[in-house]
Structures are given as C-alpha cells and as structure tokens.
Amino acid sequence: MQTHLRGDATEATVIAELKRRAIPVSKPVGDNERYDVLVETPENRILRVQIKTGRLTDGKIDFHTRSQHTNSTGNSYEKYDGDVDYFFVYTPELETIHVVGEWEFDSSMKLRVEEPEQVHHTINWAEEYEFDERWPPQSDDCNRAMRSQIVDTVAAELKRHELSVARSLNLDGCDIIVESDGKQFQRITVTPGWLRDGCVTFDPGSTDRERLDWFVVYAAELKTCYLVSSDEFDKSISLRVDDDVQNRPQINWAEEYELGSRVDQLT
Missing domain, CATH: 3.40.1350.10 (Trna Endonuclease; Chain: A, domain 1)
Incomplete structure (x- = not known):
C-alpha cells in the first residue's frame, strides 16, 4: 500500500x-x-x-x-x-x-x-x-514535562546570546540564573505564552515577583521568546503581535519585548 x-x-x-x-x-x-x-x-x-x-x-x-x-x-x-x-x-x-x-x-x-x-x-x-x-492523560505529568522542555528552550536561547546561564534546582519560582558582566545575578522565571486575539498572553500565577527580576515568555506558536521585567506589569500584561488595531499609547508591542532586542538588559 x-x-x-x-x-x-x-x-x-x-x-x-x-x-x-x-x-x-x-x-x-x-x-x-x-x-x-x-x-x-x-x-x-x-x-x-x-x-x-x-x-x-x-x-x-x-x-x-x-x-x-x-x-x-x-x-x-x-x-x-x-x-x-x-x-x-x-x-x-x-x-x-x-x-x-x-x-x-x-x-x-x-x-x-x-x-x-x-x-x-x-x-x-x-x-x-x-x-x-x-x-x-494526566495533566500534571504533561504540564511538568512541557514546562521543563520550555525552560530548556529558553536556556539554549540565552546561551546563544553568549550569556552565562545556570539552571535553578531548588529556588521557588526561579528557573534560570544569568550572570551579568558586573558579577551580578539576574533571576528569571520561564512561562509559556499563548497567542490569543493577536496578543501573546501569559499567566504569572502566584509567582513571588519580589524574588524575581525577569519573566521569559516563550510563545511556541511563534517560536519566540519575550523578556518582561517583573516590575513592568501589575497582575498581567499582553504583548500585541497583530497591528490591525487602533494605535493607542498603552499598547505593549511584542516586537519591543523580544529577547534579542532586550538581551543587553541582562548584562
């Protein structure tokens, strides 16, 4: 056949x-x-x-x-x-x-x-x-495995930008630690992003943002990482991908948050 x-x-x-x-x-x-x-x-x-x-x-x-x-x-x-x-x-x-x-x-x-x-x-x-x-299928097993895969993807992308990267093993809410040129450390949590209505959205959940410096949002549909500071939003933030909207000052344009364009803020 x-x-x-x-x-x-x-x-x-x-x-x-x-x-x-x-x-x-x-x-x-x-x-x-x-x-x-x-x-x-x-x-x-x-x-x-x-x-x-x-x-x-x-x-x-x-x-x-x-x-x-x-x-x-x-x-x-x-x-x-x-x-x-x-x-x-x-x-x-x-x-x-x-x-x-x-x-x-x-x-x-x-x-x-x-x-x-x-x-x-x-x-x-x-x-x-x-x-x-x-x-x-058991959702917890799936979610843990998928999240681990996303962290691996983000760690590889950070390494591609020649950053010193360490995977966190036991720090609650922190997935990756990046060492900057000044021997300072940036604490990063990794989270999946979803493309909805022309925006990338993510759920910060109950993450203790006071212990974190950055969120890296990985949108699998776009194969793109976005870097968002923990103090750049209150409860949530949406990153606009589709420009088919009325241009308003409060729009957070996704391209401005792409990891490649902001990676210097980690050094």
Whole structure:
C-alpha cells in the first residue's frame, strides 16, 4: 500500500476508535496544521494529536517521529518540536493504539512488544503505552514535562546570546540564573505564552515577583521568546503581535519585548 493511503487508513481507524469510545474528536480544515486531529479529554482539555502508523519489526513497534516533506532536492524531515501534544500510534499487525507524549523522546522511539535477549532499563515497553493504560492523560505529568522542555528552550536561547546561564534546582519560582558582566545575578522565571486575539498572553500565577527580576515568555506558536521585567506589569500584561488595531499609547508591542532586542538588559 502506498504511504499516503496507509496514512489515510490509519487515521480513519484511529478516528473511528475514538468515536466508538465517545471521545470528542475534531479534524482541522485544510492542511496548514502539523497535528492531524484535536481530541478533548474528560477534563475538557484540548490536545493536539499526530496520528502515526506503527511498524512491527524484530519485536518492536517503530514509527516516524518527524514529518516528511518532498521538494525539488528530495525528501526533508522536520521534528514536531512542540507543535503537537501526543502521538497516537496505530499498528495494523496488532490492531492496537499506543499513546506517546511529544516530550517523551528526542528524535526516535521504539516500543518493545516481545522480550529481548537482554533486558535493559531503558526499554520502552509497549504495554505501558497502550491506549487504555494512558487515557485520559494526566495533566500534571504533561504540564511538568512541557514546562521543563520550555525552560530548556529558553536556556539554549540565552546561551546563544553568549550569556552565562545556570539552571535553578531548588529556588521557588526561579528557573534560570544569568550572570551579568558586573558579577551580578539576574533571576528569571520561564512561562509559556499563548497567542490569543493577536496578543501573546501569559499567566504569572502566584509567582513571588519580589524574588524575581525577569519573566521569559516563550510563545511556541511563534517560536519566540519575550523578556518582561517583573516590575513592568501589575497582575498581567499582553504583548500585541497583530497591528490591525487602533494605535493607542498603552499598547505593549511584542516586537519591543523580544529577547534579542532586550538581551543587553541582562548584562
């Protein structure tokens, strides 16, 4: 069976199974999104799901963890990198669906079905990822893992600007410490940002801002970091991305808060 036909068959099978279980599922209009479907949990959380075909080889389920694009030079592959929340992997030979979080692997993953000759602690046992074992996903585990991934992204971006960066291990509310040229230290908390109505918004929550110097807001949809001082807002702040509004003095334009344009304030 051709690749695209196999993918269509897998997607139809998974969607049918979700409907059979009375799990709300939606299909995006057009081909602009990197996820295949949106799935709603009993807690009313919306998850972006990429559906993959698993291949049973040598006692393991293997599946592609990157998207493939064909151009004039051949095939290119791109990591999903935060564009989806979960992979639903359907293996036709077993007629099973496995659920894997996007944060649970780097560039590849195999699910072990049969006992190997030597058992190693790094084995990902397929039974632990079966749909019934993992549905509905636990929001706390997902949030912790996703937040850790965001902190890693921000730390790498700060390092790219040649800053001295340390990951905080036990300071409440502080994720990263940056050392400035004057041997002073800047305390930073990292938080996800959401693109809503043309603005990047974030929730500072109950963070003790008196113990912090900066917020770095990472908007995954824009793949952009924004640097906001802890004393630049009261309870919340929105960073305007879309300029299709009446220009008012109180607008906080997102481009003025981009990390690259403000990074000198950390030195």
